[in-house]
Amino acid sequence: MTRENTVGSLNPTMWRPLACAMAVARVWQLRVNCEHRIRQTPCLTSQASSDLLRIMLSLTDPVWRDLQGGYRIPYDVSKALIQMEAGKSVWDELWNELHHQGDVGVASYAAIPQLVRISESRGKSDWNLYALAATIEIERHRKINPPLPDWLSSSYRVAWENLVQLALSDLGGKPDELTLRSALSVVALGRGDLKLGSLLNFSESAEIAAFVEENLAWSSLYIDDPSEVSPSEVPESGH
Numbered sequence: 742m743t744r745e746n747t748v749g750s751l752n753p754t755m756w757r758p759l760a761c762a763m764a765v766a767r768v769w770q771l772r773v774n775c776e777h778r779i780r781q782t783p784c785l786t787s788q789a790s791s792d793l794l795r796i797m798l799s800l801t802d803p804v805w806r807d808l809q810g811g812y813r814i815p816y817d818v819s820k821a822l823i824q825m826e827a828g829k830s831v832w833d834e835l836w837n838e839l840h841h842q843g844d845v846g847v848a849s850y851a852a853i854p855q856l857v858r859i860s861e862s863r864g865k866s867d868w869n870l871y872a873l874a875a876t877i878e879i880e881r882h883r884k885i886n887p888p889l890p891d892w893l894s895s896s897y898r899v900a901w902e903n904l905v906q907l908a909l910s911d912l913g914g915k916p917d918e919l920t921l922r923s924a925l926s927v928v929a930l931g932r933g934d935l936k937l938g939s940l941l942n943f944s945e946s947a948e949i950a951a952f953v954e955e956n957l958a959w960s961s962l963y964i965d966d967p968s969e970v971s972p973s974e975v976p977e978s979g980h
Contacts, residue, residue, distance in 0.1 A: 793903060797854040797896040800826075808848035809887075811841035818852045826859050832869040839873065845880045850889055853877060854900035857907070866907050868916075871923035874904055875942040878930050905931035918946065 798804065800819045810816035816838045821831040835856075839849040853874055860866045878901070880886055889897060908924035908931070916924060922941055930938035953959040 793854055793858055793896065793899050796899065797858065798851055798893070800855065805848070805851070808851055809846035810838045810848040811844045811846060812838070813844065813846065816846075816848050818848045819855075822852065822855045822859065825856075826862075832867070832873070836869070836873060840876055840880065843880055843883055843885075845877050845883075845886050847887055847890060847893070849877045850881065850893055850897055853904075854896040857900040857904050860907065861903065866911055866920075868919040868923050871904075871908060871920065871927045872942065874901075875923060875926040875930055875938060879935065879939050879942060882935060901931055922946075 800823055802819075805819035806817045807815055808818070810818065818835070818839065821834050821838075825831050835852070839845060839852060856870055856874065860870050881889060904927055908927040911920055911924050912928070922944075926938045926941035929941060950959075953963075957963070959965070
């Protein structure tokens, strides 16, 4: 049976989780290939942070007042970012204002460098950072959304380079489910794979679970938690 026939025989509603499962495998291989970078770069370098700080839009710049968010009206995201830097959680506001039913604006793009900087300064990241940044980057490519302005392109690019390093660092540990999926999405997007990043960002755990159950008889044939297998039960690889 050809690969095309195998995929074609699946329930159409399962194509998306199938693709997601394949996507996870591809990004995990990328993560393995980058392990030496994870070990050598546990966090952003001071040079990378300095580069971002030097070229990003200052939170005191009056231009923030004129930038539009996801509702196509001006939204001054600098106020929320200042609150975040002071330790307040503003993720709900950012999700609501910077993205709306696939719409994003220049305020959405401009927020990314500051979000990365704040996260780096705290020494820890949040799944919201990865998921929101991934969503904005994906929707930036939607035809109805505004292009990235020239004056913002450098800081946005550097911020994404730094964001990928943060994601790789988190993947080097034991991230929770939301962080794992959103960080994998960031790595894929940062490496230029928009479709793969979209699958990882927008697919739900229930879809993946439904796919492996229907197509792999998961509950019957597999141990759901790999930690349940003791080291003595793992066979030695032959040579």
